[in-house]
Amino acid sequence: MLAIDAAAYTSPWRRVHPAAKGVFFGGLLVCALALPTWPAAPMVAVVALAAGFGPARVPPRAFARAAWVPLLFILTGSLALLVTVGGPQGAVALDPAGAARAAEVTGRAAAAVCCQLLFAFTTPLADLLPRLTRIGLPSALVEVIALIYRMLFVTLDSARRIQTAQAGRLGYAGRRAWIRSVGSLGAALFVRSFDRAQRMQRGLECRGYTGELTVLVEELPLRPSALAAAALPAVLVAAATASYFSLGAPL
Incomplete structure (x- = not known):
């Protein structure tokens, strides 16, 4: 069994409905992609990692082993934004705005990867697929x-x-x-x-396959209050970002 699947099956959040976890991590993912990178991306990463390493008890070592490859890919891919190709002779030169763009892309992508991996570390695919x-x-x-x-x-x-x-x-x-x-x-x-x-x-x-595999899905309680609580961190991140710029911070 893969380390992600083993962690998902032993996670304390295994008994939480996948919809609630989807709203929690999905809302943070939307914040990381839609809101301004600074300060939204760091806040999203901090909230997601705090929930994953805290109540969800995701093993940090297993998370690091799963995350280093996509994070390295993001880092190496962002290096291309540091240079520009053009000019009268088509020369390659450093882009003055490249560092800011590279940092923005890296921040957004890293926060998004954290949200996706933590959702996978807390939700077995066998619990998610029948509900799709x-x-x-x-x-x-x-x-x-x-x-x-x-x-x-x-x-x-x-x-x-x-x-x-x-x-x-x-x-x-x-x-x-x-x-x-x-x-x-x-x-x-x-x-x-x-x-x-x-x-x-x-x-x-x-066995008489008719185009659909019928499986027994374990019913998990899903209350509106749980969905509201799952959406609260994303709302707080959006409100904090709006407050940050309302105080005069540059976009």
Whole structure:
């Protein structure tokens, strides 16, 4: 099981309705994207991390392992905003306004990533997917996502088994052996995944599949007061941002 899924299934917020968590983290995400970056993005990140590491008890080490790749991608991507290409000779030069734009993009994207990851760390996908059809998402799309999600763990387990067998035969002893083993691993995974998908399709057809997989969804209480409380942090962030600029801070 992936670290995110393990944390989501053991989270104290597992018993909280996904709609309430969606309003909480989704509202903060909207604030990070729609409001001025400063001071909205830092406030969104602080509120989301405080809730995640506090009441939700998200493991900081697991969160750091999951977040460093997208955050590094954001940082390296923002470096392109520091330069400009143009001029009479098409030269590359530093953009005077590039640092401000890079900081703005980095702040917004980092706050948004925190909100998305913390939602994933507190909400198992198995609890979320069956409820997506209730908000109008096509059931066929939801089922495809669910099948891919379930097949992912089987594929990862197959990859580990194949890699262990290759390593036991010195398949990664040298550079050429490593390249050959990785190629064989990819080919074997493709063949096994394709065969497994065909067998799954035949199994569904033999069981009278009619285009919809009916699953038992655990009912969780959802009160209007819980939705209002979940939306309160986003409202406070928006109000604090508005107050900041009403006091004369530049946009």
